[in-house]
Amino acid sequence: MLEYAEAPALSRAPGQVLVRLHAAGVNPIEAYVRAGKYARLPALPYTPGVDGAGVIEEADDAGLAGGRVYVAGSLTGTYAEEALCTPDQVHPLPDHASFEQGAAIGVPYATATWALFKRGAARMGETLLIHGASGGVGLAALQLAKTAGLRVFGTAGTPEGLQLILGNGAEEAFNHHEADYLSRLKEAVGGDGFDIILEMAAHENLGKDLPMLAKYGRVVVVGSRGPVEIDARNLMLREADIRGMTLFSATPADLAEIHGRIGAGLVDVSLAPVIGTVLPLRGAARAHELIMAPGARGKIVLTM
Ligand code: NAP
Numbered sequence: 001m002l003e004y005a006e007a008p009a010l011s012r013a014p015g016q017v018l019v020r021l022h023a024a025g026v027n028p029i030e031a032y033v034r035a036g037k038y039a040r041l042p043a044l045p046y047t048p049g050v051d052g053a054g055v056i057e058e059a060d061d062a063g064l065a066g067g068r069v070y071v072a073g074s075l076t077g078t079y080a081e082e083a084l085c086t087p088d089q090v091h092p093l094p095d096h097a098s099f100e101q102g103a104a105i106g107v108p109y110a111t112a113t114w115a116l117f118k119r120g121a122a123r124m125g126e127t128l129l130i131h132g133a134s135g136g137v138g139l140a141a142l143q144l145a146k147t148a149g150l151r152v153f154g155t156a157g158t159p160e161g162l163q164l165i166l167g168n169g170a171e172e173a174f175n176h177h178e179a180d181y182l183s184r185l186k187e188a189v190g191g192d193g194f195d196i197i198l199e200m201a202a203h204e205n206l207g208k209d210l211p212m213l214a215k216y217g218r219v220v221v222v223g224s225r226g227p228v229e230i231d232a233r234n235l236m237l238r239e240a241d242i243r244g245m246t247l248f249s250a251t252p253a254d255l256a257e258i259h260g261r262i263g264a265g266l267v268d269v270s271l272a273p274v275i276g277t278v279l280p281l282r283g284a285a286r287a288h289e290l291i292m293a294p295g296a297r298g299k300i301v302l303t304m
Pocket residue numbers: 027028029107108111131132133134135136137138155156157158161176200201204205221222223224245246247248291292293294295296297298299
């Protein structure tokens with residue numbers, strides 16, 4: 001059960017940063033954890049949320065107070081009016097980015113960066129399919145890949161999602177509910193097929209992805225909600241790879257590099273988080289229903 005409640009004010013220990021939050025990002029993992037369907041579960045009661053944005057209220061360095069930041073991870077949870085963070089969980093948020101956009105950065109952009117460049121080993125000029133490009137991770141990956149000079153194709157399940165994908169720079173967008181979209185995708189990319197596929201729904205698509213790969217192609221499994229059947233022969237002739245990923249693998253040094261890249265993209269505006277739905281903090285339970293429902297159109301965020 002997810003319930004809105006008053007909690008005592010947080011007090012900062014040395015070495016911590018106290019952030020007054022204005023917005024929190026909602027990610028699917030928070031719904032899995034709330035439902036008890038995840039490998040790592042917190043002790044109850046707990047405050048959900050890892051992403052947020054706001055203003056530094058207190059830090060060891062008093063000069064940091066008042067700075068606008070996005071939060072990627074916290075010690076106390078971000079579905080709240082304030083959060084305690086370690087200094088490396090707090091990153092500058094440029095003035096031109098809203099707090100809602102700041103709350104949409106952490107998990108989606110870090111996951112997309114890791115999937116694309118670490119696990120996918122993406123290079124300029126390669127072809128990329130983002131299978132599920134209308135949500136938080138997909139749109140982040142689309143912006144990152146365009147900036148890195150890839151040819152990007154994406155899928156969504158609604159006309160609004162397709163428009164979003166095209167508006168964020170995809171060469172073409174396809175509806176993953178249409179019967180013939182796989183053959184049309186393969187035709188659109190031409191050549192041997194895709195060098196990389198970022199897969200948001202491997203339980204539905206992994207078997208369909210493999211025949212769309214080019215030689216030495218890679219599928220990076222970002223999301224999967226169950227078992228799936230594949231024909232491994234589709235990997236053999238292509239010398240192709242299926243690569244899993246979890247952001248939990250990223251070390252503090254990896255995360256510093258990831259957020260350095262994201263920070264540069266926020267400053268030069270090549271990265272601009274897309275907000276689909278804004279709900280008040282009291283609406284967190286509704287946000288969890290929406291994040292598990294079809295029809296993504298960017299991020300769902302909560303505002304305080
Ligand atoms: P989201 O905002 O809810 O977006 C979900 C995306 O998946 C939407 O684009 C949605 O499209 C698409 N989708 C739904 N059914 C699909 C299908 N049959 N084929 C292709 N795409 C489909 O979620 P998110 O934050 O982007 O996360 C995406 C997935 O990655 C989730 O499963 C999440 O748990 C996982 N994830 C994994 C990691 C990790 O470390 N491995 C980190 C973050 C997220 P429509 O709604 O338009 O149909």
